[in-house]
Amino acid sequence: MSSIFTKIIEGEIPCYKIAEDEDFFAFLDINPNAVGHTLCVPKKEVDKLLDLDEETYSGLMNFARKVGIALEAAIPCKRVGMTVIGLEVPHVHVHLIPLQKMANATFQEKVSLSKDEFEEVAARIKSHL
Ligand code: AMP
Numbered sequence: 001m002s003s004i005f006t007k008i009i010e011g012e013i014p015c016y017k018i019a020e021d022e023d024f025f026a027f028l029d030i031n032p033n034a035v036g037h038t039l040c041v042p043k044k045e046v047d048k049l050l051d052l053d054e055e056t057y058s059g060l061m062n063f064a065r066k067v068g069i070a071l072e073a074a075i076p077c078k079r080v081g082m083t084v085i086g087l088e089v090p091h092v093h094v095h096l097i098p099l100q101k102m103a104n105a106t107f108q109e110k111v112s113l114s115k116d117e118f119e120e121v122a123a124r125i126k127s128h129l
Contacts, residue, residue: 003091005041016122018070019129023056024063028122032111033097034104036075036121040064040094047090064094070128071096075121081105 007013008027015027018038029037040063042056052060068080077098083105084094103109113121 003045005091006045009043016118018125019067023059026067028118036071036098038096040067042092046092049084049092068096070125073128074125
């Protein structure tokens with residue numbers, strides 16, 4: 001069965017899309033640690049980061065770098081943090097999180113956004129790509 005992220009990539013499940021190229025896809029996390037929390041995903045469905053082939057691993061990091069630079073320009077923050085966990089969704093994804101404080105990186109505090117707010121944030125990030 002396809003992962004929830006493959007369903008997002010294939011348009012079967014909606015998302016707030018940020019960027020896409022031939023091999024990678026970025027969209028807003030639906031339960032964000034902070035405004036602008038973005039996930040970068042390889043289209044190739046692999047569970048664990050370290051199981052990616054070298055080319056996909058490097059490509060994912062380069063893609064996340066481009067998205068992260070746009071995120072840092074779009075969302076006021078001290079810096080953009082990058083983390084990989086994967087305990088919830090078994091399809092590799094890089095979390096890009098605008099950080100103001102350590103709590104934004106811990107997945108303990110969450111922010112709640114309306115559909116309009118998600119759309120506005122996605123548009124703001126995309127305008128810096
Ligand atoms: P983890 O697998 O622990 O790295 O966490 C998975 C992340 O995916 C969590 O931060 C979720 O909020 C996020 N997530 C799960 N389902 C969706 C979805 N349909 N759209 C956007 N983000 C999602």
